[in-house]
Amino acid sequence: MSFTTIQLDHDLLKLYLNIYPEMIKNGSPDYNSINGIFGNQARWYGLKQNEKLLAFCTIGILDDKVFLYNVGVDPNSRGRGFGSILLDCIVKKYGDKDIFLFVKKENRIAIKLYRKFNFEYIDNAFAPPIGELCFVRMKNII
Numbered sequence: 001m002s003f004t005t006i007q008l009d010h011d012l013l014k015l016y017l018n019i020y021p022e023m024i025k026n027g028s029p030d031y032n033s034i035n036g037i038f039g040n041q042a043r044w045y046g047l048k049q050n051e052k053l054l055a056f057c058t059i060g061i062l063d064d065k066v067f068l069y070n071v072g073v074d075p076n077s078r079g080r081g082f083g084s085i086l087l088d089c090i091v092k093k094y095g096d097k098d099i100f101l102f103v104k105k106e107n108r109i110a111i112k113l114y115r116k117f118n119f120e121y122i123d124n125a126f127a128p129p130i131g132e133l134c135f136v137r138m139k140n141i142i
């Protein structure tokens, strides 16, 4: 199992659009929304097993704040701990900073995953999209 930086190449895009089909606009990937406000500064990370991409996420950094988004695990590999391994790697790498994320309020599996890594709901922070909640993991949590 390896945790590495990855590029938004064909393999990643295929898996990404499988998980986030709403990012296809007029038949094409909506790269502006996929990379989000961080544009080409967005850092993509992947979890691979035997070169197969199993999970990915995006990190954006603004001042001393880290934003985590686009978290996804291959639908055929869910419930086997890969989301947790990915979060563990992100927390180890960026846990010296506050990490923020948005999650849809009905996405209880993702919320369970985030709570497991000490993310907590914070009210109205950074104006999340409608129907989403903002969570933060404060830096240096033991």
Ligand SMILES: CC(C)(COP(=O)(O)OP(=O)(O)OC[C@H]1O[C@@H](n2cnc3c(N)ncnc32)[C@H](O)[C@@H]1OP(=O)(O)O)[C@@H](O)C(=O)NCCC(=O)NCCS
Pocket: 019, 070, 071, 072, 073, 074, 077, 078, 079, 080, 081, 082, 083, 084, 085, 102, 103, 104, 107, 109, 110, 112, 113, 116
């Ligand atoms: C959310 C997601 C990343 C979780 O990935 P995963 O690899 O299945 O996660 P894990 O196997 O590490 O499980 C994480 C926790 O969720 C729980 N969980 C996983 N699948 C579950 C299910 N089907 N029902 C209930 N709980 C579940 C596990 O019990 C685990 O907690 P535990 O280890 O304390 O028992 C994955 O479901 C996914 O890609 N969802 C679609 C994209 C998405 O919603 N991303 C988040 C956007 S904010």
